[in-house]
Amino acid sequence: MSNSPIIAENLVRHFGDVHAVKGINLEVKAGEVFGFLGPNGAGKSTAVRMLTTLLRPTSGTARVAGFDVVKQADQVRRSIGVALQDAAIDPLMTGAELLALQAVLYGIPASVLKKRSDELLERVGLTAAASRRVSTYSGGMRRRLDLALSLIHQPTVLFLDEPTTGLDPMSRLTLWEEVRRLNREGTTVMLTTQYLEEADQLADRIAIIDHGKIVREGKPADLKASVGAPTLIIKTNIDQTEKAKSVLSTFGDLRPGAEGALGVGLIGGAALVTEVVRKLDEAGVHVAHLEINEPSLDDVFAEATGYRLEGADNAPSAGDNGDNGDEKPKKKSRRGRK
Amino acid sequence: MNTNSITHLNTSDMHSTTMRSAGQLIKRSLINTRRLPSAFLPTLAMPIFNMVSFSGTFFALTKLPGFPTDRSVNWFMPLGLAMGSAFSGVGLGFSLIRDLENGFYDRMRMAPTSRISLIVGPVLATWIRVTLVTLIVFGAGTLLGARPTAGVLSYLCSWIAALGISTIGAGWGLGLAYRFQDMRGAAIMQLSIFLTMFLSTAQVPLNVMTGWLHTVARINPITNIFRLSRSGWVNASDPGHMSWSNAYGGLIAIAVLSVLSLIFALRSLQKIDK
Numbered sequence: 233m234s235n236s237p238i239i240a241e242n243l244v245r246h247f248g249d250v251h252a253v254k255g256i257n258l259e260v261k262a263g264e265v266f267g268f269l270g271p272n273g274a275g276k277s278t279a280v281r282m283l284t285t286l287l288r289p290t291s292g293t294a295r296v297a298g299f300d301v302v303k304q305a306d307q308v309r310r311s312i313g314v315a316l317q318d319a320a321i322d323p324l325m326t327g328a329e330l331l332a333l334q335a336v337l338y339g340i341p342a343s344v345l346k347k348r349s350d351e352l353l354e355r356v357g358l359t360a361a362a363s364r365r366v367s368t369y370s371g372g373m374r375r376r377l378d379l380a381l382s383l384i385h386q387p388t389v390l391f392l393d394e395p396t397t398g399l400d401p402m403s404r405l406t407l408w409e410e411v412r413r414l415n416r417e418g419t420t421v422m423l424t425t426q427y428l429e430e431a432d433q434l435a436d437r438i439a440i441i442d443h444g445k446i447v448r449e450g451k452p453a454d455l456k457a458s459v460g461a462p463t464l465i466i467k468t469n470i471d472q473t474e475k476a477k478s479v480l481s482t483f484g485d486l487r488p489g490a491e492g493a494l495g496v497g498l499i500g501g502a503a504l505v506t507e508v509v510r511k512l513d514e515a516g517v518h519v520a521h522l523e524i525n526e527p528s529l530d531d532v533f534a535e536a537t538g539y540r541l542e543g544a545d546n547a548p549s550a551g552d553n554g555d556n557g558d559e560k561p562k563k564k565s566r567r568g569r570k
Numbered sequence: 571m572n573t574n575s576i577t578h579l580n581t582s583d584m585h586s587t588t589m590r591s592a593g594q595l596i597k598r599s600l601i602n603t604r605r606l607p608s609a610f611l612p613t614l615a616m617p618i619f620n621m622v623s624f625s626g627t628f629f630a631l632t633k634l635p636g637f638p639t640d641r642s643v644n645w646f647m648p649l650g651l652a653m654g655s656a657f658s659g660v661g662l663g664f665s666l667i668r669d670l671e672n673g674f675y676d677r678m679r680m681a682p683t684s685r686i687s688l689i690v691g692p693v694l695a696t697w698i699r700v701t702l703v704t705l706i707v708f709g710a711g712t713l714l715g716a717r718p719t720a721g722v723l724s725y726l727c728s729w730i731a732a733l734g735i736s737t738i739g740a741g742w743g744l745g746l747a748y749r750f751q752d753m754r755g756a757a758i759m760q761l762s763i764f765l766t767m768f769l770s771t772a773q774v775p776l777n778v779m780t781g782w783l784h785t786v787a788r789i790n791p792i793t794n795i796f797r798l799s800r801s802g803w804v805n806a807s808d809p810g811h812m813s814w815s816n817a818y819g820g821l822i823a824i825a826v827l828s829v830l831s832l833i834f835a836l837r838s839l840q841k842i843d844k
Contacts (some may be wrong), residue, residue, distance in 0.1 A: 286676055288844050305843070309682040320673025324605045325598065336594040337681035339587065365605070381677065 235298065236261050237389045237420045238283060243292035245278050252278040254444035255292065260422055260437075265415050267435030267452075268424040269529070275444040276424040277317060280393050283422070284314045297389050310338070313382035314391045315375070323367035327358050327377050330366065331384060338385040352380040356410070372403030379410060390414060392423045396430060408434060428529040438529070440536055447536040452529060459527040459535050461497040464508060465489050467521035476517045483508055488534050493521070588690070591683040595691025596698070602665070603699060610699065613661060617654030617707045621647050624773070625714065636777050638804035644719075647711040648728050648799040649772050652792075654707065655700050655732040656767060659739020660759040662692050666747040667755060679843070689835050693740045700736040704729050716803065720812035724802020727817065731799035734824030735792075739763060741831025748838035771796045775810070791827060794819035 238260035245253040253275045260266040270276050281287040283296055285305040294301045297311030321330055331349040340348065353359045356376040366374065375395060382390060392411065396404040411434055415421050425431050431438050432452050439449040448455055461484055468476045473494065480486060480496040483504060487495035498504050502524050512519055525531070534540045603610045625642040632642050639645050669675040678688055708716075708725060718724030742762065746755035769783070770792040779787055787793050798820025801812045810816055 284680060285843075286679060306682045309680055312680075314677075314680055316673060316676055320676060322598070322602070322669070322674050324602050329598070329601065333594050333598055334677070334681070337591050337678065337683045339590075339682070 234259060237297050238266070238295075238422060240279070240283065240294040241292055243279065243282060243294055244290045245275075245282060245287065246290045252444055253282070253289075256439075256441070256444075256446050258439055258446065258449065260420060262420055263415070263418060264436045265411065265421040265423060265434050267431035267438035268422060268441060269426070269428070269431045269438050269533070270424075270441035271426055274441045276426075276441055277393055278444075279441070280314075280391055280422070280424055284312060284391055285309055310385065311387060312389045312391060313385070313387035315378045315382045315393065315395055317393045317397065321366050321374060321378060321381070324365060326363050326365055327353065327369075327380075328362040330377065330381060334381045334384045340385060348384065352383060356380045357406075370403075372399055372406065375399060375403065375407060376410075379407070383414075387419065389420045389422070392421060394424055394426065396425070396427065404430075428533070432529050440533055442537045448532060455532045456527040456529065459497070459531045461499050462502050462527065463487055463495045463525045463531060464498050464505060465493050465495050465521075465523045465525060466512070466519050467491075467493045468512075468517055468519055472517045475515055476512060479511050479515050479517065480508070482511070487531070488538070488540055490540065498524075588684045588687040591681075591687035592691035592694060595687065596695040599665075599692050599695030600698065603695075609661070609665070613654050613658040613699070614703050614706060616657060617650030617703060618710050619650075620653050621650035621707065621711060622714065624649065628773070631774065634778055636775070638775055638800070638808040638810050640805065641715060641717065643711055643714045643716045644803040645800065647707065647716050648731070648796065648803060650711075651704060651707050651728055651732045652735050652772065652796065652799060653767065654703050655736040656739040656763045658696050658700050658703065659736040659741075660743035660763055662696055662740045663743025663745075663747040663759050664756060665692070666744055667751070667753060670747065670751045685836060685839055688839065689741075689744060689832065692744070693737060693832070696736050696740050697733055700732050701729070704732050718802050719804065719806050720802035723812055727802050727812070727820075728799045731795050731820060731824070734795060734820075734828060737828040738824070738831045741828065741833075741835045745831065745834035745838040748835065748842055751842070766790065766792055791823035794823040796820075798824075 236259045238258070240256055240258050242255045242257060243253060244251075244255050256275075256279060258266075268276050268279070278287065282289050283294055283301060285301050285308050288302055296308045299305075299307040299311065301308050325333070328349060331352060332345060335345045335349060350359070353362050356379060358373060358377055358380065361369065361373060366377065369377065379392075379395070395411070396407055399407065408430070411421060411423070421434075423430070423434060435452060437449070437451050438455065439446045441447070450458075464480075464483075466476065466480070470492065473492075476494055477486060480494060484497040484499040487497055489495040496508075498508070505522075505524060509519065509522070530540055621643060624646040628646070629642045631637060632640050632645070637645075666675065669678075708728075720727075743755075743759050746759050749755065750758075769786045770790040771779075771787055772792075776784060776787060776793070797810055798817050801810060801816045804810050
């Protein structure tokens with residue numbers, strides 16, 4: 233049996249008729265930062281809740297830190313740290329009180345409790361705010377406290393469920409840095425996110441989950457390489473769309489673009505851009521905007537699912553929100569790619 | 571964030587104890603009571619309001635033949651205490667719903683502490699709050715003219731009854747909160763408590779009841795708890811006055827209903843884990 237800290241085999245979770253997670257298999261190796269990437273409702277949080285013992289799988293098995301999540305839930309809980317979505321912390325309590333509560337619940341001896349709490353508060357930069365009620369904390373401070381709470385018992389495996397959602401860029405960068413530091417210190421991290429950049433920046437490997445299924449898995453660089461050609465994006469008048477598509481399709485496969493843009497994977501590489509422009513000009517297509525993008529995780533996502541993650545926020549979906557997973561999201565992007 | 575290293579803990583150090591966790595949860599509950607008094611004040615105001623309004627409005631009840639006391643406040647003070655205690659208990663369910671809805675309870679469920687501590691801690695905190703309420707109600711009752719007829723035992727029996735009712739209410743409230751995990755449970759908590767209370771001898775003694783209400787009140791175990799609670803406040807000549815035969819039924823009812831409601835709470839919590 234593999235000694236990887238997170239192993240899931242054919243993990244399934246149904247909520248009545250809703251199939252939130254439809255049989256996922258994954259293995260996270262020791263010392264990795266593993267990114268679990270997908271839009272809202274893809275099944276990320278449901279999967280994490282099963283791996284963290286908060287939810288029993290309908291079927292399938294999972295081992296975390298070497299323990300079965302159903303049969304050895306207590307051992308799993310002792311081994312993992314979890315920062316869930318929305319930094320769920322009691323706003324009436326202070327940071328120091330919450331750390332003390334968390335420490336006692338994890339059986340940390342009173343003799344080391346104070347020292348450990350102080351160290352964690354200092355580490356996450358909350359020493360000065362330790363005696364303030366959490367209701368007075370900013371979003372970033374709450375996330376940092378949430379992280380400190382999840383580290384109180386020195387877990388070997390850390391689950392971070394969308395840790396930077398709703399944070400300003402500076403707070404996001406601070407949290408990223410802390411995740412990297414924890415990983416350098418040997419903690420295995422499983423990170424769920426809907427931010428492509430976050431997965432790209434932090435994860436050694438990623439899995440893309442869509443409608444309860446893992447549709448791609450691998451190292452970000454390998455996944456991007458698998459998409460292959462760079463993408464040429466053009467914008468043109470709406471009445472010339474079909475003509476433009478006809479020209480573009482002679483250079484490679486058409487790809488979904490944002491906000492009415494057209495995309496094509498240039499099989500012959502970026503050197504073909506001038507040729508494409510010339511052909512479009514000959515066909516009488518007016519190009520209002522042109523850009524070339526090297527493959528990104530967004531391209532990987534689009535190639536795997538048929539739509540772009542950046543536009544998936546409002547898409548009908550399965551899983552976390554209990555929506556039916558059999559309905560396909562709209563194949564369009566609401567925002568441009570990064 | 572700085573780069574301090576973290577004190578190493580041996581796994582052997584991490585021996586979670588139920589009582590230590592329960593103690594910390596008592597502390598949390600009391601801290602929240604102090605910082606959010608608006609959630610606590612109704613459980614203090616309700617028994618005093620009930621005592622004042624009922625003993626004034628229904629003063630004439632004491633003129634009924636066979637009514638066990640000639641002081642209406644002696645009769646209605648235990649009712650006020652019972653109502654306040656019951657709502658202190660189910661109030662725990664309201665707090666739990668808040669924790670469940672904002673996700674804080676997930677953090678506690680993920681801790682490797684015993685499930686019993688997650689229930690026992692808050693229930694013990696409720697006992698502390700109920701004791702505080704009881705002392706204040708005794709004080710207010712005394713000012714309004716309530717006089718014990720069995721000395722210290724009068725206060726002791728009412729206090730035990732209050733703790734018992736709060737435990738039953740807490741188990742019931744927690745169980746419903748775990749089952750529904752949202753405010754749907756709150757309506758059932760309130761309705762069921764009101765019905766159970768008022769289908770007993772909460773307002774009038776059994777001997778002045780007739781028909782189905784008499785039958786229901788007679789078999790309602792809450793009637794036994796009221797008998798215990800009032801045994802030191804009725805006239806010494808009344809058959810319901812302080813005696814072992816008037817106490818044991820209430821004590822058994824408290825023990826059985828407390829155990830059942832706490833089992834219901836524990837089972838409901840275990841159901842969430844599934």
